[in-house]
Amino acid sequence: MTRICVFGAGAIGSHLATRAALGGADVAVVARGPHLEAMRARGITLHAHDGVRTVRVQAFATAEEVGPVDAVLVTTKVPALPAAARAIAPLLGPDTPVAFVTNGIPWWYFLRHGGPREGERIPLLDPGAEIERSIGMHRTLGGVVYSASAVIEPGVVKSEHADIRLFLGEPDGSVTPRAQAIASAIEAGGMPCPVVTDIRHRVWGKLMGNLTSGPLCILSRADMMTTLSDPAIYAAAIAIAEEGAALALAHGHDLATSAEARMKRSAMIAHKPSILQDLELGRAMEIDALFTVPLDLAKQAGVPMPVFELTARLATQAARAAGLYAPAP
Numbered sequence: 001m002t003r004i005c006v007f008g009a010g011a012i013g014s015h016l017a018t019r020a021a022l023g024g025a026d027v028a029v030v031a032r033g034p035h036l037e038a039m040r041a042r043g044i045t046l047h048a049h050d051g052v053r054t055v056r057v058q059a060f061a062t063a064e065e066v067g068p069v070d071a072v073l074v075t076t077k078v079p080a081l082p083a084a085a086r087a088i089a090p091l092l093g094p095d096t097p098v099a100f101v102t103n104g105i106p107w108w109y110f111l112r113h114g115g116p117r118e119g120e121r122i123p124l125l126d127p128g129a130e131i132e133r134s135i136g137m138h139r140t141l142g143g144v145v146y147s148a149s150a151v152i153e154p155g156v157v158k159s160e161h162a163d164i165r166l167f168l169g170e171p172d173g174s175v176t177p178r179a180q181a182i183a184s185a186i187e188a189g190g191m192p193c194p195v196v197t198d199i200r201h202r203v204w205g206k207l208m209g210n211l212t213s214g215p216l217c218i219l220s221r222a223d224m225m226t227t228l229s230d231p232a233i234y235a236a237a238i239a240i241a242e243e244g245a246a247l248a249l250a251h252g253h254d255l256a257t258s259a260e261a262r263m264k265r266s267a268m269i270a271h272k273p274s275i276l277q278d279l280e281l282g283r284a285m286e287i288d289a290l291f292t293v294p295l296d297l298a299k300q301a302g303v304p305m306p307v308f309e310l311t312a313r314l315a316t317q318a319a320r321a322a323g324l325y326a327p328a329p
């Protein structure tokens, strides 16, 4: 039986832990606060399109209590990754892979890339290369998740939409048994989990949703369905998705889904993007992975993104004003 530890089990991590447990894996989670206490006492209850389920998982406050596992899924927010990377050392056996399941441009984007920018670091996402040093690229897997989720009360997670999936991939595009072992458990628990040969393509596809709904919902303070119901805002979202697609193309990724189709889907989801949840709950916001780094990449590639830039800069100011984002000096 595969032993999996989900480190930073909030909305996404608890959903994935539930799927892996339903799929027959031996699952431990590392979490904190009232959510940890509730998971310890009552397990995780997941409300999803396919029903309401409660699973028991082993819930811990530290990785030391878990010990070495077969695979780690890291599902903290991006600003917490350097601390998480330091903390997970006790989970690592000689061959334990670590899948980073986060939104935005990942810290490892140009590592094991094989392209002209191979080996470039992104200091905003991995200051001092601390994540890379603590985990090592040989262990690192990419993860891109679709699951509009929130912790609605301690121990209880709600996933808003039927279109859930986790894409896993090695940064160098190989398909490995270690990625397939994680995927089998998640799939068996009811969440499609393809192991893909181009995880960066999935990063770009997912980023389109965050570039659009992220800044706009921070400005509206409303869920995606409400925000996008205004025709002028919907038009701005389409414009951002088109700008984002041009940036993805400049990085060699031709996204098949049109901006219109993407926004039509987003406008049907009554979900507050996780970055808006962070603003409302006073948690550090993923401004750099979702906004600053894409804007930097756009500047480097000479791709104009005027609508995204305006909305992202305004959203960044809102994050700073709330004390939830401090730009690097």
Ligand SMILES: NC(=O)C1=CN([C@@H]2O[C@H](COP(=O)(O)OP(=O)(O)OC[C@H]3O[C@@H](n4cnc5c(N)ncnc54)[C@H](OP(=O)(O)O)[C@@H]3O)[C@@H](O)[C@H]2O)C=CC1
Pocket (backbone or CB within 6 Å): 007, 008, 009, 010, 011, 012, 013, 030, 031, 032, 033, 035, 061, 075, 076, 077, 078, 080, 083, 084, 087, 101, 102, 103, 145, 146, 147, 148, 149, 150, 151, 273, 274, 275, 283, 286
């Ligand atoms: N929610 C969503 O709908 C979606 C989110 N995503 C992405 O998935 C990633 C995870 O998001 P999400 O699940 O919403 O985030 P959450 O904030 O719900 O979960 C992260 C959890 O990690 C915990 N944590 C952080 N550091 C530690 C630590 N050192 N030890 C123990 N626990 C720790 C946090 O605790 P605490 O709260 O105390 O800080 C929190 O419970 C993000 O990159 C997000 O953008 C992707 C798709 C959809």
Ligand SMILES: CC(C)(CO)C(=O)C(=O)O
Pocket (backbone or CB within 6 Å): 103, 147, 148, 149, 206, 208, 209, 210, 213, 271, 272, 273, 274, 275
């Ligand atoms: C909005 C959504 C579901 C997709 O773009 C997301 O990724 C988030 O909540 O962070």
